[in-house]
Amino acid sequence: MIFQAISEGTIFAPATAKGKSAVAIIRISGKHTLEILTNISGVNLRPREMVLRRIIHPKNREVLDEALVVYFPKGRSYTGEDSAELHLHGSRATLKAVMSCLLDEGLRMAEPGEFTYRALLNGQMDLAQIEGLGDLIEAETETQRKQAQRALDGEISHSTISWKNELIHCLALLETEIEFSEEEIPEDIKNQTISTLLGLRDTLLNEVKGVDMAERLRDxxxxxxxxxxxxxxxxxxxxxxxxxxxxxxxxxxxxxxxxxxxxxxxxxxxxxxxxxxxxxxxxxxxxxxxxxxxxxxxxxxxxxxxxxxxxxxxxxxxxxxxxxxxxxxxxxxxxxxxxxxxxxxxxxxxxxxxxxxxxxxxxxxxVGVMNNTRQRQAIERAITYLVKAELELAGTNNGRSEIAAEELRQAIRALETITGAIDIEQVLGEIFSNFCIGK
Amino acid sequence: MTNHFDVIVVGGGHAGCEAAAASARAGADTAMITLKYDGIGQMSCNPAIGGLGKGHLVREIDALDGIMGVVADQAAIQFRLLNRRKGPAVQGPRAQMDRVLYRSAMQKRIAKTTNLTTLEGEVVDITYANGKLEGVVLADGSTLAAKTVVLTTGTFLRGIIRLGQKATPAGRVGDSSAVRLAERLDELGFPLGRLKTGTPPRLDSSTINWDALEKQPGDEVPEMFSFLSAKPQARQISCAITHTNEQTHAIIRRDLDKSAIYGGYFESTGPRYCPSIEDKVVRFPDRNKHQIFLEPEGLTTELVYPNGISTSLPEETQVEFVQSINGLEQARITQFGYAIEYDYVDPKSLRYTLETRNLENLFLAGQINGTTGYEEAAGQGLVAGINAARKALCQEKIQFLRSDSYIGVMIDDLITRGVTEPYRMFTSRAEFRLSLRADNADQRLTPKGIEWGIVSTERKRNFDEKSRKLEYFREILVTKSLSPSEARDHGIVMSKDGVRRTGLDLLTYPGVNLEKLVEIWPELYEIDMKTATLLENDAVYSRYLERQNQEAKSLVEDERCKIPDELDYMSMKGLSGELRSKLNEIRPETLGQAGRIEGMTPSALAYILSTVNRRNPLGHARN
Structure with a gap:
């Protein structure tokens, strides 16, 4: 799967630590910043001037909070792009409501280090700040190490491993039909794919409920x-x-x-x-x-x-x-x-x-336990693509497997932050271990 | 040493021929050195070209005015478009070849290529000074100098043929292997690995009971490889299909310990997608039969290639199991199947031009890089040939991208990920599969070929004419439109939302093709089949192409950001030890390539980028 080296889109993330605090800050960065800011907090924002605004969800007009809003135009911000900060009341419910509003508006939650990465790309960092990056990576590595250790200790739910296997299995079935139509492969491969896809969709739907549960455990x-x-x-x-x-x-x-x-x-x-x-x-x-x-x-x-x-x-x-x-x-x-x-x-x-x-x-x-909004968002996107893949296969259009496979690839990309990257080699490996293929 | 040539290509196989021809087209004074003139264009394995992914590669080579497609069309004795009933992105042209016709067509083509000299000889060594290659040494001790050299030595590097318990050093049956050259690469610090592959026994056609077998004819309307070919040149034939049975499997199982592969004689890895019959029987014990395609090797030969039973069992076992198969009861084996083990150079040590990092001006292409397949070899030959020529002529290097071609996917896979088994192309390796179709290879690549100066005037004229027609009819299709009720009058069902659909939109509806649109808009009447198909195929994926175009754009951005060669990854504190050594081994040339390295994270990338920027305070890496 490809990994986009240069990050895209307008992103956001809470800039204050999780937990109870008087004020919670959300940072936004990217070219749609001003447009979204205007949608949720009204017009006439002046650059670098902090104003008190009501944050209103543009779709249902619900008032989410009264917040201090500040807009930093391109070139004069931390990331070097158009960016903004929302200083909200520090309640978890408020933070959550505003974050889901931003998701609804098409923003994406930032990956760890993504703000810094953009700052760097746009030449906004000095040498001392760049040195600090090493620490950031070290911390990231430490987190990954701990995560890996937890997986070894069996703490991470088996579900992650099992979805990964099912995703690989689904894609392998589709690709077998595409790459090896000359070979003697079982005829019901399409139906098998559909039922595996539906099973996976249900597992993921369950997991989304599980995400809720994990949030409850925290909040x-x-x-x-x-x-x-x-x-x-x-x-x-x-x-x-x-x-x-x-x-x-x-x-x-x-x-x-x-x-x-x-x-x-x-x-x-x-x-x-x-x-x-x-x-x-x-x-x-x-x-x-x-x-x-x-x-x-x-x-x-x-x-x-x-x-x-x-x-x-x-x-x-x-x-x-x-x-x-x-x-x-x-x-x-x-x-x-x-x-x-x-x-x-x-x-x-x-x-x-x-x-x-x-x-x-x-x-x-x-239900399973998965623990954050980003992951939930990923799972939900993956479900959307899985459903599209299934519809394509079961549809009247003769079930074009290359299109279903394309949807499935998107699903995999959505899930990669949770399952870890899925490599085409793993898919090929699955094909060759399940089917007697090759001349 | 004076330069005898700009570019020397060592080897006259599929990689060598394509490399030599590309180098010559690019304007370099080129020499191709081959063991035997008569061996040029020899097909050492199965007598077929193309297929899924592979057919895409041939089309791309042809779009850049390469020679494989044209030669294959001349030598083909059966054309089949694979996946004809599936979408256009996963259809792959394939054809059975007459080996003799292929070789002679290739030799003729090479002979009439300007700027290209062919020499018979055995290259046993290379010469170099100060980390730069200077030329090659022939078996008679003479040397030939060149600005750049492309090595395409296939399976010859320390090749060993194994048949049962016998082992013979050889590059392929009847040819000796290259030991000194391998030792030289070893000495220069090239990371070498070992791979294996196998072939089936060859059968005598007159001893096969063809009447007992199911026939597999070619397509009624043949799909040619080259955009320039009109129709098949040779007489067309059918293949046949048979199957192994329980008795065959029992014989193979009985003698497994005598097989070179199963007797523990190999340490190297064979391809998963090309298992030997021993492998199939062992790994899939529930299967009571395995399919075999009987492929005639040509119109004038009695040789038949039984595709599906590659083996390294002893001779007597081969005879016994072959004769247990339906239709082959009396079959005579004319050449026994064997397995071959050979050295390859870890392609992670190559640049995207296929120049080696260990020795400047040396380029590698084909099986030496750990790939398998004629088409994969030819594709690399083209890349190495063009770049070797451009380097010799002091021109800028050329990069193929994952987003513009299967060739780009292959090169990037090889240099970024390396190989664990002989690398073969599959369409699933291409994340831009819906955009990279066999039918639009010329639209994707010919303009680039024209820009690089490697496309003949004939092809350019042909391409311009095709593009003109395409644009003319596309223009009609985007200007003409129907309202939902008008569409309904023509029998096209859609929701009554009042939105007008252009001709191009209508093509995405099930059951709507250009034939239908010609009924509605007579000005489309003059459209030809090729243009119509291209427009229809674009329409099939229109919903996905936009997303892919977006992704392709950011890929191009990532690739534009260059990383200097000599970056010291080992001193980058903060990067994990694993990532450091991967980076040190692969030495990505662009930010995009770095991002595709397994285990890479955004912050690690940022760290690399910052180091690049710091080293180079005036210029920003992205510019």
Whole structure:
């Protein structure tokens, strides 16, 4: 596969360390910088002048953050190209939202060292900086060494090795049909390719879910507490937090924002979300709160439905597999055999936490573990190409294998950052070990 | 020593002939030295040229006015376009040759080449001073001086033929091997390796029961190699197909320990894609038969080449297993199969011009570089020949790129990755496969050939005329368009989105070809088959060509960025030891080549580039 020596396209990457901080900075570099900056933060940005702007997702017009935005024109920037910095609020959710917005806008996440590489290509570095490159490479080598060691120790999931083998197998089947049509090769080779491709696609789809899981392990699983107004959601949250995280009162509709409380549940990072009570409301601000709630609740990993006797439904939020239903304010209920929870007395809280931990652990076990956005992006792109390859083969156009092979090559290139490079020699090796070919 | 010649080419095989002809076309006073004049253009292995990837190479050679395609067309006795039912990018022209016709056509062609002298003799050594080659030494002790030399010695370097338990030093059957030359290369520090390959026994046609066998005729409409050829010259024949059987396999299994390959006599590696029959039987025990193509070696000879049973079993076993095969019960073996082991020079030590790094002005081409196949040899011959001539004439060197030709893919593979088995071309080696088609080889390369001055006026005129027609009709196709409802009136189904489609767009729809478009736009009526096919083929891949063009552009950028030869990789702290020694061995000439080295990372590349820039503070490496 070819490796483009000179890097292309507009790239971005967080420039601040991962984890909680007051400010998170995203750097952008490449010729589409200004265009994208304008799309997400509006017009009239003056060079090298930092301004406060709202970052809006151009597609759904959602406000992602208020940020300090600065644009560096070509020739007067670190990389020497058009570039920019976004200084965001340091929440992980915000950073993630802005990053996925940039991906949606067609930017690519930078490879390690890519900003520096561009700076160098554009003659922006002095000798001292160039010396520093050696260290960078050394660090990279050290990372690679550790990765290799982990693979040897069997820590890296077997899935990576197995996809690599399947990719090679798929391409080998296609190439056999192309290169050796003169030879006696099995006739059902096309169907075999299609079914292998579909299998691989499913594996990768599963893995994308696994990426989610890995992110959760790092950033926390979201558990939304849902219930009708005044059902004791905030009281429960306060009990969990052991402090007054949410303001509670007896008046319905007190919680208008989604509040978050981070804690560890049996070793798993969990972020409990206290949501505005769901009810019909005429108050416009409360209405917004309710809409937000529905969305956050739907997207959360798990929902705890607090029910009051005789009131079992929650308009707008559906029960999903694994969610918990608990009797609210169970301390007030006479028949104590009901599964319930009370934030006031703490009754049932331990049971609830055990149930949550069991459910989340189950999910972690089910899927593979892959750990970052870049890899996820790579897998998703690969899936797109795999699907195209499969469509070509199964399609009406007589299944042109050279076109399917081209799509598969693109899939392989997308995955190479994860699987390591796949060499045509490996594909040829697979052909010759599976088929008796050659005169 | 005065210069007798600008360029001396040693060897008259496929690499040698193409190298000598290319050098002469490039304007250098060229000599080709061969053991026997009559051996020029000899096909030592199977009597066929072309195939997938290989046919692409022949077309490219022809597009640069090389000689293999034209000669093959004259000598062909059966034409077949492989993968005719697949897409145009993976169709490969192939033809069976009459060996005698091929040799004589090649000899005639060489004889009438201007600037080219042919000499009979055996080159036993080379002379040099101060790291620069000066000339060659012949067996009689005389020397010939040249500015540059191309060595195309095939399998002759310390060649050993093995047949059963017997071993004979030889370059091929009937020719002695070159030991002194190999020792000289050794002494000069050339990294040498050992490879092996094999051939099947040859059969007497009159002893084969042809009537019992399935016939394989050629194509009804033959696809010629050369863009200049119109139709076959020789009478056309059929091949036949037979199969080995359980009994054949039992005989082979019984005598495995007597096989040169299986008896443990070889240390070298043979090609995976060209396994011996011993290999097939051992590695695929579940197969109860293996296919054999019976290929007549010509119209005037009784020799038949049974493609598929290359072997190094003892003579008596060969007779026994051959006669166990359907149709071959009475077959007489006229020459036994054998395996040959020989030295090759690790091509990682070569530059993209195929000049050696160990000795300036020495170029290598063909099997000596670890390749196999007539076409691969000829392709390298062309590259080495042109560059040897240009170096002798003090002109700039020429680089073939992965994005412009299979020749470029092959050269880059060889010098960047080296070989672990005899290197053979496959279309899957070309990442730009959809752009590098056999049918557009002239569009890709002839303009370059014209620029380099190696294309004859006849070919240039022919090419210009073809290009003119192509542009004329392409222009019509991009100006003419139909709306979806107009298209529907003509029976072309598409979504009703109101977007007009040009003629070129319409060609990408299933079932739409130029014949259909001629019905719609009569001004296309005069289009000829060749132009129509070319336009249709472009349309098939139009969606992918844009992406490939983009990638090709950045490849060209990467290749433009040169890395000096003497860069000291071993002192580059920070690069891993493995990468350092790889770089030191391969010595990439461009940033692009460096990027293709296994294990390369962007920051390591940046580090190399920074070192280049620092050494050269005035000029930026990219310029």
């Amino acid at each position: 926390g699983f979201e558990v939304a507490i849902i219930g009708p107004p005044n059902s004791g959601k905030s009281t429960l949250l306060n009990y969990l937090a052991g402090r007054e995280a949410a303001i509670t009162s007896n008046y319905a509709g007190t919680t208008r924002d989604v509040l978050e409380v981070y804690m560890e549940v049996e070793g798993l990072p969990v972020c409990f979300l206290d949501t505005a009570g769901i009810r019909e409301s005429s108050d416009p601000i409360e209405k917004i709160g309710i809409e937000k709630t529905k969305k956050r609740a739907k997207d959360a990993d798990l929902r705890i439905f607090l029910q009051e006797p005789n009131l079992a439904t929650f308009p707008g939020v559906e029960w999903q597999e694994g969610d918990l239903k608990l009797m609210a304010k169970v301390d007030l209920v006479k028949e104590n055999d009901l599964k319930g929870v009370s934030g006031l007395t703490g009754q049932g809280v331990n049971h609830m936490l055990e149930d949550i931990a069991r459910e989340l652990e189950n999910r972690i076990e089910k």
